Amino acid sequence: MMKSLILIFLFLVSCIVKAQNINIDREKLLDLYQTQRYAEAAQYLQSIYPPDTDDLKALSQIAYCYMMAGKLPDAEKNYLKINALQPNTLSVLFSLANINSRRGNTAAAQFYLLDIIKLDSTNFNAFKQLANYTDSIKLKVKYLEKANRLNVTDADVAFDLALQYKYLKVFEPAYKVLQVAILADTNNLILQQAQLPIANELKKYKEVINVGEKLLRNGGDANVVRDVGKANFSLKNYQKCIDLYKRLENMSMQNESILYYMSISYRELKNYEMATFYAKKTIEEGISPNVPLYYSLLGGIYEERNQNTNATAAYKKGLTFGDYNSIYYRLALLYDFKFNQPKTALSYYNQYLKSKPTAGEKSQIDYTKTRIAEITQPKSSKTGLTSVQN
Template sequence: MKTLLLLLTLFSLNLTLFAQNAPAVDKEKLFDFYQSQRYADAAQYLKSIYGEELNDFKTLSQIGYCFLMAGNNVEAEKFYSKAYALQPQNLPILFSLGSINNKRGNSEKAKKYYGEIIKIDSNNFNVYKLLANLYSLPTDSMKLIYLLKANSINPLEGDVAADLAEVHSAYQQYEKAYNVLDIAIKGDSDNLFLQRAKLPIANQLKKYAEVIASGEKLLKDGADAGVIKDVAKAYYYTKKYQKAINLFKLLEVQAMQNEATLYYTSLSYRALKNYAQAAAYTQKTIDEAISPNTSSYYSLLGLVYEENNQLSMANAAYKKGLQFKVVPALYYRMAVFYDTRLKQGKNALKYYNLYLKSKPSIMDDKEEIRFTKDRIAQLNLTD
């Protein structure tokens, strides 16, 4: 009996000492930090009360959350990692650590934490969606696996449906892509994002009437360039060439034309036997297809050949560059090449004169202009 009384006395004394030593948190002050979204201040306040040598899961999670909301991912990970060591199967902690590492570019660590969630909850839609987003290439097999799993859990979720359709399209599985979007749209018929994503796939499946009907409705909500292109292509394939041209020209007005849209415009004019416009748009297509830097690339290629003493190949590369775009620098390069490497004065003189006629920049190319004028004078004297 005396032993029992002694134990009760010691237990009561320990409780009293713990109560006296437990950190006193000013709940009103902390609430004010939260209410005013001063999470960094809240985190520092809690650290000042509890210190960093903590073993309490709840407190570690709370401080980690404050740092996370404050955007301090380094400190947030430190406290969440301590909480993880105490409870490695806690889902909110695993999600937080995965998110932090994803934000910091540590995708492999993010995959590790998200992978642990799957072991605990194999039907967690959110984690499959997050894992799929960690793979940037649509042709990555793991991205497809995670998107398929997420879509099977919730086929109506729009973001996953759109991403999965994109992956199917990358594999040219257009029927699968179409069906995925079709199901999601039935669950959210007002989702314009999904409707726009469906148009190019429907075009691939030759569902032109659907593209036109759906696309024309979408165009009433705004002249989206992608929608214009898809509807115009559908008009082209249904032989409504003038309607196709009208839409393709809207893209030109917005300076959003590309090689493909110009090509279809040319084909439409050809079908209407308007050969002048067909020729004009074919030339536009060619110009669009050629990089404005192509002549510069050939100039560089010529210089490399020249430096390697492959003079005939250098000459061919320089001339090829001029076929794409006439630029003063290329004329100058050719003039110097004929002058110093091939010792062909007449050709050098020709290209020096062409260089000056091409109007090089007086400010940027003043040394080259001065040298050119001097060489022209010298070469004329030798003639």
């Protein structure tokens, strides 16, 4: 294939050379192409033709060489010159779109692709590429639908369109789009896997299990296990659901939903001990480890507004989701100096130290130890309070 392209290219060069009576070393050019030294080929061609040449074939070959060499600014410069001399050439517009896409200038790439569909409203590749250059779900769906109508069997477009439909919770069209593409390529496992969660939503549970088990025999991933497990749960095959979801748990790929279905499955099988165990795990999985941090933030805001009762409530709420040493420290200070309850403060100071604060909190640790000593020493020996360390 590459050899054929090289021969075609050299034939075109020969035509240009004869037309302009230009001397060219065809053997040198052939060697540069065969060894894929495209940058040298472009420079060699540019050295032969005058800088102000308006020969479209020569400019096209130079631009192509630069693009293949990855010298995108030089390629764009030559393609722009061609576009100025002969506007609205689809191949040139596609090349300009490709160059800008590779340089991260998606707005420019989109501009050239839109020009293409103005010239050719049935250009499949233009619509397919446009879908990749927009953040608008509405536009993305519009372009993908147009591309899909032009080529219903293209797997990439079918996959992307179904994914957008799924996001919009439009499951029936998503299923149909994938089904057409799958019938055209019955060995496309990617499309079959993409259809599983959609088929689950449409309550095609037996189909999910049949297709999913085939995929699992061919090395299907965790998503397939999840979808097949859900289908078995829906058909009340609770033990099968548990067996599948345990595979995910063994791979540390469980989530709140998986654990929830496991708990219910055990409950339906009257295994209340395991049902309880997984119900607790579901609760733990559903709680973000950052929740205490968020309540600490809220409590601090209340403190800054002198809403100390609200601050205390926020801090205590945070502790119900897990230990967070700075919350113990803030509660100790509140009870010590805002509510004048040193005994309660002492409890929180001690809990702060037990929570093993890091070395980066040395000043708070030192202050806490000093304050504990002051609170616990006999009243007659107290000389005053240490200033609060924030």
